Amino acid sequence: MKIVVIGATGTVGKAVVEALRDRNEIIKVGSKSGDHQVDIKDAGSIRKLFEKTGRFDALVSTAGKVYFVDFAALTEKEVQVGLRDKLMGQVNLVLIGRDFINDNGSFTLTSGVLTHDPIRFGACASLVNGALEAFVRAAAIELPRGLRINVVSPGVLVESLPTYGDYFRGHEAVPAKRVGSAYLKAVEGRLTGQILSVL
Ligand SMILES: NC(=O)c1ccc[n+]([C@@H]2O[C@H](COP(=O)([O-])OP(=O)(O)OC[C@H]3O[C@@H](n4cnc5c(N)ncnc54)[C@H](OP(=O)(O)O)[C@@H]3O)[C@@H](O)[C@H]2O)c1
Numbered sequence: 001m002k003i004v005v006i007g008a009t010g011t012v013g014k015a016v017v018e019a020l021r022d023r024n025e026i027i028k029v030g031s032k033s034g035d036h037q038v039d040i041k042d043a044g045s046i047r048k049l050f051e052k053t054g055r056f057d058a059l060v061s062t063a064g065k066v067y068f069v070d071f072a073a074l075t076e077k078e079v080q081v082g083l084r085d086k087l088m089g090q091v092n093l094v095l096i097g098r099d100f101i102n103d104n105g106s107f108t109l110t111s112g113v114l115t116h117d118p119i120r121f122g123a124c125a126s127l128v129n130g131a132l133e134a135f136v137r138a139a140a141i142e143l144p145r146g147l148r149i150n151v152v153s154p155g156v157l158v159e160s161l162p163t164y165g166d167y168f169r170g171h172e173a174v175p176a177k178r179v180g181s182a183y184l185k186a187v188e189g190r191l192t193g194q195i196l197s198v199l
Contacts (some may be wrong), residue, residue, distance in 0.1 A: 002027065002056045003187065005094060006040060009033040009062030011159050012110060012179060016060050019180030020187060027053050040064070040089030042094060058187045059097050059098040060108045061090045066128050068121040068167060080139070082124040087131050094139065094149065104146040109136060111150045113155040113199065119167055131152065133195050140193030143164040148192035155199045174198050 001024045007013040008028035017026055025043045028034035029049065038049040040063055050056075064086025067078040090109045097107060111129035136151040143149060156168040158175050165173075182196040 001025070001187070003058040003060060004029060004050075004053055004056045004178055005112075006030075006038065006059070008062045010062055011157055011176065012062040012154065013060075015157075015176035015180035016062055016139045016183045018177070019184040020060075024058075025187075027056070029053075030067060038095060041084050043092050046092055046096045050096065053100070055100050055102055056105065057102050058106045058108070059101065060083055060183055060187065061093050062110050062183075064089055064110065064128075066125045069124065070121055074123060079124050079127065082128040086125075087128045090132060091135060098143075098147070101147060104148075106148040106187055106192075107152070108183055109149070109151045111151050111153045111195070113153060113171070115153060117171070119169075119171075121167060136195070137193050143192075148190070150186040150191055150194045150196060152179070152182045152186060153195050154182070169187070172199065 003024050004027045005016055006029045008017050009030045020163055029036045029038055029059055036049055036052055039045045066082035066086050069078045094107050109132055111132045114125045115129040118126050133151055136149050140149050155174045156164050156171050158173040179198050182198045
């Protein structure tokens with residue numbers, strides 16, 4: 001399969017590439033790194049990317065920024081960052097990607113554990129993750145041409161503890177390899193409309 005991985009150079013993205021690369025052609029995409037660059041906040045940039053990659057069989061997104069902010073200081077400005085980037089960025093990858101994905105192809109997005117297991121400073125992330133999961137459940141029942149869509153919801157990765165560990169006190173971190181397997185299941189299996197939780 002020809003698989004476009006958005007965020008391929010990140011901590012989660014590298015695990016996805018590792019899980020899929022033996023049997024598939026992987027197109028790695030980042031904002032500055034990778035075979036191609038895109039800004040998922042910009043619909044025009046997404047369309048240009050797909051015009052360069054050409055048609056594909058699967059799209060995996062492991063990109064999307066949210067701010068971690070003390071709720072007392074949280075304003076619309078910080079919330080909008082997550083809505084534009086992690087939420088609408090990934091939604092637009094699907095909406096625009098429909099024009100470029102082959103029959104029976106799949107979309108796999110990324111949410112995270114905070115939908116159901118909130119932490120301090122995590123209100124934006126919980127909001128965006130919940131919206132993504134609801135979108136995936138709904139889109140799955142209307143996608144045409146045998147297309148599938150799933151979302152992987154990882155707990156904090158062991159590899160990310162140096163960066164995020166302080167926010168996730170008491171959470172059992174998951175190794176990147178196990179997270180990569182969930183994306184493999186979503187792409188090479190036949191599931192659709194699923195939230196694949198990795199805890
Ligand atoms: N890490 C965890 O423990 C964890 C757990 C649960 C959920 N998640 C979610 O998983 C996603 C990825 O997390 P991560 O830790 O792997 O992040 P990361 O290491 O910072 O990697 C982010 C990746 O996305 C790309 N990227 C950033 N902004 C972009 C944009 N505007 N357009 C296109 N690509 C962009 C980066 O490319 P460049 O390097 O070229 O900028 C990089 O490849 C996030 O949404 C995060 O909330 C992460």
